[in-house]
Amino acid sequence: MITEFLSTFFSAHLPVLPVLLPLFTAVVLLLMGDGASAADSHQQVRPTKQRLLSMASVVLGAVFAWRLMTDADAGALTVYPLGGWQAPFGIVLVVDRLSAMMLALTWTIAVPVLWYATAHWDGRGRHFHALFHFQLMGLSGAFITGDLFNLFVFFEILLIASYVLLVHGHGAERFKAGVHYVVLNLAASALFLIGLAIIYGLTGTLNMADLALRVAKLDAEEAVLLKIGAMVLLVVFGLKAAIVPLYMWLPGAYAVASAPVAALFAIMTKVGVYSIIRVHVGIFGEGAGHAALVVEPWLLPVALVTSVMGVLGALAAHSLARLAAYLTVASVGLVLASVGLFTTAALSAALYYMVHSTLVVAALFLLVELIASQRGDAKDKLLPAIPVAQPITLGLMTLLAAASVAGLPPLPGFLGKLMILQSASSSSAHIWVWSVVLGAGFLTLIGLARAGSMVFWNVLPAPPSPTAASSPDSPSFNTRTMAATLGLLALGLMLAVGASPMKRYTDAAAAQLADTSAYADAVLGPLGGAAAETTRPYRGGEGEVILPNAGSGSGDKP
Amino acid sequence: MMSLEFLVASGIGFVSATGIYLILRGRTWPVVLGLSLLGYAVNVFIFAMGRLWQDAAPILSAGGRVADPLPQALVLTAIVIGFATTGFVIEMALRSRHETGTDHVDGQEAGKTPETRDRA
Numbered sequence: 001m002i003t004e005f006l007s008t009f010f011s012a013h014l015p016v017l018p019v020l021l022p023l024f025t026a027v028v029l030l031l032m033g034d035g036a037s038a039a040d041s042h043q044q045v046r047p048t049k050q051r052l053l054s055m056a057s058v059v060l061g062a063v064f065a066w067r068l069m070t071d072a073d074a075g076a077l078t079v080y081p082l083g084g085w086q087a088p089f090g091i092v093l094v095v096d097r098l099s100a101m102m103l104a105l106t107w108t109i110a111v112p113v114l115w116y117a118t119a120h121w122d123g124r125g126r127h128f129h130a131l132f133h134f135q136l137m138g139l140s141g142a143f144i145t146g147d148l149f150n151l152f153v154f155f156e157i158l159l160i161a162s163y164v165l166l167v168h169g170h171g172a173e174r175f176k177a178g179v180h181y182v183v184l185n186l187a188a189s190a191l192f193l194i195g196l197a198i199i200y201g202l203t204g205t206l207n208m209a210d211l212a213l214r215v216a217k218l219d220a221e222e223a224v225l226l227k228i229g230a231m232v233l234l235v236v237f238g239l240k241a242a243i244v245p246l247y248m249w250l251p252g253a254y255a256v257a258s259a260p261v262a263a264l265f266a267i268m269t270k271v272g273v274y275s276i277i278r279v280h281v282g283i284f285g286e287g288a289g290h291a292a293l294v295v296e297p298w299l300l301p302v303a304l305v306t307s308v309m310g311v312l313g314a315l316a317a318h319s320l321a322r323l324a325a326y327l328t329v330a331s332v333g334l335v336l337a338s339v340g341l342f343t344t345a346a347l348s349a350a351l352y353y354m355v356h357s358t359l360v361v362a363a364l365f366l367l368v369e370l371i372a373s374q375r376g377d378a379k380d381k382l383l384p385a386i387p388v389a390q391p392i393t394l395g396l397m398t399l400l401a402a403a404s405v406a407g408l409p410p411l412p413g414f415l416g417k418l419m420i421l422q423s424a425s426s427s428s429a430h431i432w433v434w435s436v437v438l439g440a441g442f443l444t445l446i447g448l449a450r451a452g453s454m455v456f457w458n459v460l461p462a463p464p465s466p467t468a469a470s471s472p473d474s475p476s477f478n479t480r481t482m483a484a485t486l487g488l489l490a491l492g493l494m495l496a497v498g499a500s501p502m503k504r505y506t507d508a509a510a511a512q513l514a515d516t517s518a519y520a521d522a523v524l525g526p527l528g529g530a531a532a533e534t535t536r537p538y539r540g541g542e543g544e545v546i547l548p549n550a551g552s553g554s555g556d557k558p
Numbered sequence: 559m560m561s562l563e564f565l566v567a568s569g570i571g572f573v574s575a576t577g578i579y580l581i582l583r584g585r586t587w588p589v590v591l592g593l594s595l596l597g598y599a600v601n602v603f604i605f606a607m608g609r610l611w612q613d614a615a616p617i618l619s620a621g622g623r624v625a626d627p628l629p630q631a632l633v634l635t636a637i638v639i640g641f642a643t644t645g646f647v648i649e650m651a652l653r654s655r656h657e658t659g660t661d662h663v664d665g666q667e668a669g670k671t672p673e674t675r676d677r678a
Contacts (some may be wrong), residue, residue: 156639175654193600201607441569538626
């Protein structure tokens with residue numbers, strides 16, 4: 001009886017659970033408090049129960065996300081109308097292969113990152129777990145929503161959570177970066193709304209599937225305005241994804257954030273990339289009539305320059321955290337360059353490389369803190385300092401992560417770059433793509449080799465007594481953080497082992513994105529889609545509104 | 559005679575320009591004000607994207623002209639979110655003032671280097 005209810009419940013409501021689960025978990029966590037009274041809010045607290053609940057919720061969410069990805073892998077395009085209102089009038093959640101993959105990636109990273117945070121970071125400020133779950137809710141919602149305005153709302157949710165998480169742990173440096181981050185993102189939100197309003201004013205809809213159909217029907221004059229709207233959205237998503245010239249905020253913000261927060265933020269730049277794929281490939285793609293491929297002249301050059309600026313920044317970085325942050329910028333540049341080729345094969349390569357780079361960058365942020373915690377006062381700065389306590393373990397982990405970021409065979413970074421190179425070979429811009437991908441890989445290698453030799457070999461004599469192993473280096477701190485970081489690194493390696501099924505999946509995801517008519521049919525139904533007869537955009541003034549059934553139709557819906 | 563559209567568009571443009579000017583200032587309080595002004599301009603812009611109406615019912619009724627209700631719903635959401643984020647950014651600016659000892663957006667007075675700043 002109860003199992004029957006559960007199974008029907010899950011099969012019916014699975015798509016919305018990755019949003020609802022973190023929401024309810026976060027609310028419960030807020031109600032439980034975090035064990036710190038107002039008087040000693042800056043003291044270390046050990047919220048044991050909250051940790052258990054938080055971890056359990058994240059693991060459960062990961063199970064849901066993987067289940068959704070398995071369903072999507074089988075070809076299911078799940079549409080979940082919220083509140084039972086049908087698209088395009090209601091808001092729908094759509095889980096296709098791309099959404100499910102991003103969802104699974106988010107929750108898979110969240111598990112080791114949260115485990116890492118439970119070692120000691122969650123006690124260094126208030127409400128870490130609740131905010132972490134709000135952030136996950138925003139991320140999950142942004143990845144599965146099928147409505148542009150809803151995407152804005154989920155952006156705001158994940159941003160508000162990230163504002164607070166960024167300054168978690170306090171300190172002047174964090175607040176300085178935090179103010180920049182908040183102001184920039186609020187300005188970007190204003191631009192987002194402007195772009196949405198332009199698009200709504202022209203097409204009369206914000207549903208992504210419906211938009212893709214209606215955009216194609218606009219005449220050339222209106223398409224000019226629509227292109228402006230699309231470009232405004234590119235600026236907004238570009239700020240999130242950190243592309244040239246909008247990446248300046250990222251190194252400062254990510255470098256000062258606490259390690260688990262920075263690792264979680266590794267997925268946040270990918271929200272920008274995902275939105276660019278969803279909007280500028282999915283809606284303003286080849287089938288968009290006069291506005292087709294509006295960002296094509298911009299995306300590829302900008303992305304390639306981003307990649308170059310990222311590796312140059314990595315070469316010039318004075319600290320490991322900034323190095324990792326600049327490598328995030330470089331990897332986003334490569335992913336977007338591949339997206340900017342606008343072919344199915346290149347998109348598939350971009351998705352594979354995006355998954356890899358997210359995992360490895362997240363691992364890198366955790367690793368940086370592990371190293372920094374063992375280097376005494378030098379922390380993560382690239383200066384000669386006392387040797388780390390575990391040179392072999394940390395050194396090997398750094399080597400593994402560095403080789404994967406730089407793209408050395410047989411690590412997944414190499415496979416991803418190879419796919420990008422292959423897919424670019426037929427493009428007219430392949431000389432640029434090839435030289436930037438290979439050059440960036442080489443410079444990344446130099447930057448990481450310089451950093452690695454500075455940290456592990458250019459060391460001062462060890463202090464007479466091992467006092468460096470100070471308070472946070474209690475045994476549980478070391479094993480748990482080490483295991484969490486190793487787990488993330490291992491996940492990255494799994495991508496090389498499972499490269500074949502993964503590539504099949506991204507191929508299918510890219511093909512599914514290209515097939516906009518199947519997407520529209522699934523979301524809108526055959527009648528709500530191309531064949532729909534509605535007065536949108538509603539300009540009025542063109543005669544009286546004729547209600548379908550005046551007087552009697554008002555009782556059906558609230 | 560100026561049309562209503564022209565007046566509203568100029569108003570939005572003027573408020574946005576003021577907001578952008580204030581956002582580019584160096585102190586946190588003008589920046590917060592600028593963000594609020596920009597938010598107002600954007601809200602009116604969203605509202606205007608449903609076209610400007612006179613003598614139209616706000617919701618679907620049995621007869622007569624009706625205004626587009628969706629931008630009204632959108633702008634309501636945008637107002638609520640804007641209100642929450644403004645509250646947050648004020649708190650953030652106050653905390654930043656408390657932690658860094660200055661209300662400059664860079665956390666330090668222009669041309670000065672506070673002794674606590676590390677050269678990372």
